[in-house]
Amino acid sequence: MALFKLPRLKFWQPSASSSSGVVPAQSMQPSTPPPPAIVPQVKTLTQLEREMEVEAKRLKIQSPDPVTRHSPRVLNKLIWLTILVGIPVGALWVVNLPYPPIRYPVARTAPILLLPTYISIDNNYREAIAAVEQARQFIDNPTSAVDLDLGQQKVQEAQARLDALPIDLLNTFPQSRYWWYDWRFSVSGFNAARSEVGRLQAKVVQEQNAQTRFVDAEQTLTTAKQQYQQATTPLDKQMAIANWRSALDQFTEIPGQTLAGRTAQQKLQAYQRDFQETVGLAAGNERANIVIEAARQFAWQAAQYSQNPPHSVSEWQRVENLWQDAIQRLEQIPPTDLAGYAEAQKLLATYTANREQIKVRRQAEANSVVAFQQAQQDIESLLATIPDGGDVTNLNQTISRLQGIINQLERVQEGTTVYLQAQELLLSAQNKLSQLQP
Secondary structure (H helix, E strand, O other), X not given: OXXXXXXXXXXXXXXXXXXXXXXXXXXXXXOOOOOOOOOOOOOOHHHHHHHHHHHXXXXXXHOOOHHHHHHHHHHHHHHHHHHHHHHHHHHHHHHOOOOHHHHHHHHHHOHHHHHHHHHHHHHHHHHHHHHHHHHHHHHHOOOOHHHHHHHXXXXXXXXXXXXXXXXXXXXXXXXXXXXXXXXXXOHHHHHHHHHHHHHHHHHHHXXXXXXXXXXXXXXXXXXXXXXXXXXXXXXXXXXHHHHHHHHHHHHHOOOOOOHHHHHHHHHHHHHHHHHXXXXXXXXXXXXXXXXXXXXXXXXXXXXHHOOOOOOOHHHHHHHXXXXXXXXXXXXOOOOOOHHHHHHHHHHHHHHHHHHHXXXXXXXXXXXXXXXXXXXXXXXXXXXXXXOOOOOOOOHHHHHHHHHHHHHHHHOOOOOOOXXXXXXXXXXXXXXXXXXXXX
């Protein structure tokens, strides 16, 4: 725009004489030439724009902003408004602080000031109940580990909601009701929710432990299977088979009431079938032979301890426990192992009969010891009633008591530890009885 210049404009200006219409007479005197016309300075558009900007700034400085002119008055209004609103809000915040010395007097005199606290109690209580219900659905009826994780999150949320409730205020005013607010909180519901949260937390821990055991069992099973496939020597195969069996046993030890336990029971059949197909019948027979050999070792120990009777009650109990251990080993052989199961059943019949015999002898020993001790007490009591001279004052009573002692001694069975001593006392009592009888 600076390249263009304004054209020079010439305006015709009539003189005074011409404007009046009168033509002056020509003077004889020479006329003076007119002064030269003033030529205006030509300005470019850029210069004009700059001048306009300078003029606008000057006018803006001279005319003050109305907002700036009234800003102190508006600021004062805002300050007073903040003070008027902040003081009640601050006081309301103070009285709702979770401190009993502050909240108890307010609850007694002006409970409406605790409306924010009551609203918080109601909201936390309702959210806690809802979280408990959701957690119960996830934890009591889980379908996957994701449900357990969601249930644990809901339990934590419910616990946080219950912890947010002011227990001190609820214990002091458990059944507060006001016409301006009716909350849904109840002490019984709170206690039930807290107990349910504790139960769900314990069940989550149980489920997590079972899940950990299930994962460990699967890892052990996978490792043992790989070891068996990579084994090159019989010893390596035996170790792999032992680890494989140990992994299968770990699945049976997982609690069946847990999600991991139910999953383990479902997979165990497939794992056992895979074991039989991979390892073969020889491994099963080998395991049965190992179990049968272990049972025979227990039976041999039981036979050794039962030799040279009589034995005390504790010794017979030890022999009985050894027979029981042998029986438990044989019961571990499954019916699917045909050869091992048949042999185990034969030994099981023999070992069970031996255990029952030992049980009878243990009971006989215990009864005989009790009868012998009772007879000894009766003899001591009878001797205490006889004078030093040996004269019997009440003959019939003495004969009756002697007969009772004889009956007790006759209960001592043969083959017990107290049988010989009982026979000596029995013979002495019978002789004394024959002397007293007419």
